[in-house]
Amino acid sequence: MPELPDVALFARVLERSGTGRPIAAVVVRDARILADITPDRLAAELGGDRLEAVRRHGKHLFAARARGGFLRFHFGMTGTLEPFAETEPSHARLVLRFATPPHLAYVDVRMLGEVGLVDDADAWLRAHHIGPDALDPALTAEAFAARLGRSRRSIKAALVDQSVVAGLGNVYADEVLFQAGLRPDVPVAALDRGWRERLFRTMRTVLETAVRLGAASERFTERLPEDWLTRVRGRRDAACPRCGGPLATLRIGGRTSRYCPRCQLDPRAAKG
DNA sequence: CGTTATGTTCGATG
DNA sequence: GCATCGAACATAAC
Numbered sequence: 001m002p003e004l005p006d007v008a009l010f011a012r013v014l015e016r017s018g019t020g021r022p023i024a025a026v027v028v029r030d031a032r033i034l035a036d037i038t039p040d041r042l043a044a045e046l047g048g049d050r051l052e053a054v055r056r057h058g059k060h061l062f063a064a065r066a067r068g069g070f071l072r073f074h075f076g077m078t079g080t081l082e083p084f085a086e087t088e089p090s091h092a093r094l095v096l097r098f099a100t101p102p103h104l105a106y107v108d109v110r111m112l113g114e115v116g117l118v119d120d121a122d123a124w125l126r127a128h129h130i131g132p133d134a135l136d137p138a139l140t141a142e143a144f145a146a147r148l149g150r151s152r153r154s155i156k157a158a159l160v161d162q163s164v165v166a167g168l169g170n171v172y173a174d175e176v177l178f179q180a181g182l183r184p185d186v187p188v189a190a191l192d193r194g195w196r197e198r199l200f201r202t203m204r205t206v207l208e209t210a211v212r213l214g215a216a217s218e219r220f221t222e223r224l225p226e227d228w229l230t231r232v233r234g235r236r237d238a239a240c241p242r243c244g245g246p247l248a249t250l251r252i253g254g255r256t257s258r259y260c261p262r263c264q265l266d267p268r269a270a271k272g
Numbered sequence: 273c274g275t276t277a278t279g280t281t282c283g284a285t286g
Numbered sequence: 287g288c289a290t291c292g293a294a295c296a297t298a299a300c
Contacts, residue, residue, distance in 0.1 A: 002278060032296085059279080077279050078297080091297090110296045112279060153289060162280085169278055217278050234277095254291070256276085 002059050002075030002113070003217045004134055004167030005210035010073070010081040011056045014063055017083035017102040019051045025097040033093040033108055035072075035116030045117060046071065046096070055121060057133050058166025062121045069119045076112030081105070125166075134167035135207055144203075145196035148188045155191065155199070156184035156252045167207065170255045171217040171230055176203045177257075178229040183264045184257040185250055190268050233258045 002010075026046045028039035037045075050066040061073040061081075073081065082089050083102035092105040094115055106115055118124040131147060132139045147164050148155070158164050159173040168176065177184050180202040182195065191199070210216075210230075213223040221231050229247075232238040238247050240260035250257040 006278075075279085076295090077277065079278095108296095109298065110277090110279095112295065112297095151288070157289085160279090171278060253289095254293095255279095 002077075002079055003169035003172045004056075004059060004207055005172065006080075006216040006219070007056050007059050007061055007075065007167075008211045009214065009216055010075070011054050011061055013081045013083055014051070014061065014073075014104070015054045018063065018096060018104045019054065021098045022048055022050050023096050024099050025095075027095040027097065028093070029095065030093045030111065032111050033106070033114055035114040037116055042115075042117070057121070057125055058130055058162055059169070060125070060130065060166075062118070065117075069117055070121050072116050072118050072121070072124065073106065074113045074115075076108060076110060076114070078110040079106065079108040079113035082107055129163040130166045131161075131163045132165060134165045134203060135211075139165070141197050141200040144200040145193065148191065148196060148199075150189045152187045152189055154185045154252050155182065155188050156250075156257050158188050159199075159203075160253070160255075165203075168203070169217060170257075171233065172206065172210070174233060174258050175228060175230050176206050177264060178259060179206055181264055183261075183266045184252060184259050186266050186268070190266075192267070195267060229258065229260075 023046050026043040028042065031039050034042060051063040051071060052066060053064045055062045062070040064070055082105045084105055085101035088095060089105050089107050091107050091109045093108050093111065094106040096104040144165065148158050156173055156177065159168050159176060160170060180199050215221055215223040224231050227241045229241065232241055240247055240263060242263050243260065245260060245262045247258050248261045
């Protein structure tokens with residue numbers, strides 16, 4: 001369930017349960033989640049090391065190591081980070097044990113995520129063409145507008161493109177478009193300054209609100225305001241939380257977009 | 273049995 | 287070069 005708000009929750013888990021104490025044991029339960037490192041090597045690197053400052057960038061999570069460099073997490077479609085005391089969570093793929101609980105489990109049913117070590121987090125992000133974090137205070141509305149570009153691709157496709165802005169996934173991109181009142185299939189080239197500015201402000205509000213309320217993309221959505229799409233988007237035959245009309249479904253970039261045809265506009269259509 | 277699922281990457285195709 | 291599409295990764299739920 002990893003989009004920016006989910007990873008923000010994992011960052012808190014990592015801070016509270018994984019930092020400041022020496023790592024007593026590193027248990028790799030399935031090596032397929034390791035990125036370019038063997039289980040033995042990871043255990044040797046992390047054993048006895050301490051994790052310090054935690055940094056989230058988009059959907060990526062880094063923990064600075066006392067020995068230098070960073071431990072890096074990505075969560076794929078089903079990854080989570082969970083503290084535990086006695087019982088290791090099912091589908092734990094990597095476990096960091098400390099002298100006393102809480103211990104930390106990287107859990108990932110589908111194993112589309114990965115864990116690895118990097119020397120330089122910024123260099124890694126650059127090498128992987130990850131754009132600015134969607135909540136980066138240094139990201140301005142003007143820069144965001146420029147990064148969207150002027151291609152014919154849909155605004156939905158652009159919002160989930162991590163090289164444009166890092167952090168939005170399928171669920172929260174739909175939420176931003178819903179809150180902004182914009183249809184997901186509108187080409188970015190059709191968006192004027194006003195729409196880009198509106199999208200930027202909406203993106204910030206949506207993500208800040210979700211993080212503040214401790215909601216994620218699929219967990220804790222009941223914490224979100226009642227008129228948010230994310231609370232109902234999973235249900236078939238869901239009604240628009242704003243107008244009560246039926247939600248529509250589109251397929252964009254191989255993923256499902258949910259939207260309200262009444263509340264979300266196409267700026268190219270005649271004004272009404 | 274088929275379809276769908278929060279992500280990303282790669283190769284083929286238009 | 288750009289964009290889209292399908293497949294791939296791997297597993298579970300409906």
